[in-house]
Amino acid sequence: MSWKWEYAFGAEETARTAPSGFLAEVESKAEELVRAAEALHIHGRAYDGTDPSGGNIIVPGGMFTYQVVVRSERIYVVQITYLGF
Template sequence: MKRKAEKPVRAAEALHLHGQAHDAVDPKGSDIIVPGGMFTYRVVVRSERIYVVQITYLGF
């Protein structure tokens, strides 16, 4: 999961160089499929954070 979460972090860093100065709407989060489940994340540019808001374990 950690490696999968690094991808949106790198993308957000590249797109929003000056996060605290951001005054537009935050970009849409997404779901990322991982073995055995998935997780949902949200990007909050002004706080320079990506939050995992849900982890779903499917048991396989």
């Protein structure tokens, strides 16, 4: 299995209605998070610790909240907030 990101919970529903330019920014940052997690947690499936804290990332137009789940090798985008700026 390799690291990937995906929408979780209500973020998937929000992604259906958000502008494509904003979603492109969210997806670009999510890909960066995947590359960073992959480099930091080389043996993700064998990881035996607690998952790191997620966080908030500001992108043009709004922000999103993410969570890292190392043993699943996933970055979950759990909330998207489109503000239109």
